[in-house]
Amino acid sequence: MQIEPFGLERWFADHEHEADVMLAESGVRALDASRFDTDPGRLDYVVPTNGDPALRAKVADRYGRAADEVLFTTGTQEANLLANLALLDDGGHAVVVTPTYQSLSSIPETLADVTRVPLEPPEWGLDPDAVAEAIRPETSVVILNNPNNPTGRYHPQETVEAIYDLAADAGAYLLCDEVYRLLADEPIDPVASMGRHGVSTTGLSKAWGLAGLRFGWLAGPPEVVQAAWSWKDYTTISPSIFGQHVARQALDREGEILRENRDLVADHRDRVAAFLSEYGLEWFEPVGPNGFVTVPDGFATGQSFCRRVVQEESVVLAPGGLFGRDQYFRIGFGLDSDDLTTGLQRLRTFLDRHR
Numbered sequence: 078m079q080i081e082p083f084g085l086e087r088w089f090a091d092h093e094h095e096a097d098v099m100l101a102e103s104g105v106r107a108l109d110a111s112r113f114d115t116d117p118g119r120l121d122y123v124v125p126t127n128g129d130p131a132l133r134a135k136v137a138d139r140y141g142r143a144a145d146e147v148l149f150t151t152g153t154q155e156a157n158l159l160a161n162l163a164l165l166d167d168g169g170h171a172v173v174v175t176p177t178y179q180s181l182s183s184i185p186e187t188l189a190d191v192t193r194v195p196l197e198p199p200e201w202g203l204d205p206d207a208v209a210e211a212i213r214p215e216t217s218v219v220i221l222n223n224p225n226n227p228t229g230r231y232h233p234q235e236t237v238e239a240i241y242d243l244a245a246d247a248g249a250y251l252l253c254d255e256v257y258r259l260l261a262d263e264p265i266d267p268v269a270s271m272g273r274h275g276v277s278t279t280g281l282s283k284a285w286g287l288a289g290l291r292f293g294w295l296a297g298p299p300e301v302v303q304a305a306w307s308w309k310d311y312t313t314i315s316p317s318i319f320g321q322h323v324a325r326q327a328l329d330r331e332g333e334i335l336r337e338n339r340d341l342v343a344d345h346r347d348r349v350a351a352f353l354s355e356y357g358l359e360w361f362e363p364v365g366p367n368g369f370v371t372v373p374d375g376f377a378t379g380q381s382f383c384r385r386v387v388q389e390e391s392v393v394l395a396p397g398g399l400f401g402r403d404q405y406f407r408i409g410f411g412l413d414s415d416d417l418t419t420g421l422q423r424l425r426t427f428l429d430r431h432r
């Protein structure tokens with residue numbers, strides 16, 4: 078078994094530590110630990126190891142499901158890994174909508190035969206007919222990320238329901254990574270609430286600004302959740318007790334935290350949109366803190382552009398080639414407002430110099 082190196086993480090490893098401004102982080106700036114009680118008591122495993130039953134029941138309510146249809150994980154990343162292991166344990170076939178967060182394509186490609194369904198610019202819309210064409214009799218899962226990273230496109234309820242019906246009719250599951258869902262002004266229903274064939278993954282890293290908690294979950298039908306739990310016995314055993322302790326408080330204060338983070342993202346999105354239009358750069362106005370932007374004239378690819386920006390201005394952007402689209406770069410604008418100001422000032426200096 079061989080897995081592709083995670084291009085974005087390798088790019089960050091090369092540049093993030095040394096650079097002054099990180100304009101490629103995909104989440105919302107982290108909240109301070111001082112806003113929470115951080116003493117969970119004894120530092121034991123979480124028992125039962127799938128997560129505190131009362132908290133799972135609360136999370137499960139969001140999906141119209143029972144506590145045992147939710148598994149707490151170490152971030153959304155683990156939820157996606159476990160979902161793939163559970164759904165593709167016999168190999169088989171998966172349909173993956175791209176461009177997407179790399180783990181949602183590289184993990185299934187390591188385990189199974191994959192057909193990619195491309196979203197096309199400028200709107201990055203999802204065509205149910207293309208998904209229907211890609212589904213085969215042996216397809217066990219269709220994999221979606223909505224709102225999408227890197228494009229920020231949020232597919233509407235009727236499109237996602239159409240994809241759900243296609244998956245269900247084929248006896249497959251629809252797995253949707255919904256980690257940016259609660260940054261939408263009007264979130265659509267999560268996939269795990271759409272029926273027996275829906276599996277949702279998410280976590281507190283992005284919309285809540287709590288990446289350091291490493292707390293997420295998977296919600297779906299019992300057979301999938303059980304199979305994922307069986308794999309979790311070999312990955313992290315239980316969630317972190319710190320993560321779960323703070324997650325409980327964050328979920329209790331969800332309204333306040335999400336309002337704060339949505340306001341920040343909306344304000345920053347407006348600032349970035351104004352900046353891009355000044356320089357004639359295009360994006361599809363994103364939901365969430367990531368935008369996928371056309372590479373400025375004079376640069377062959379997102380890679381050459383982003384490399385020069387980090388070398389000359391110490392600002393990290395993400396080359397679109399890491400998402401299979403080398404005429405784009407991804408900008409992450411969920412960072413602190415002062416850092417956004419500095420980052421855009423430096424980009425301005427760079428673009429003016431290279432006009």
Ligand SMILES: Cc1ncc(COP(=O)(O)O)c(C=O)c1O
Nearest residue numbers: 103152153154178226256280282
């Ligand atoms: C779509 C998507 N899913 C999952 C993750 C990983 O999230 P977590 O920090 O919750 O593991 C990311 C991080 O960028 C992401 O963009």
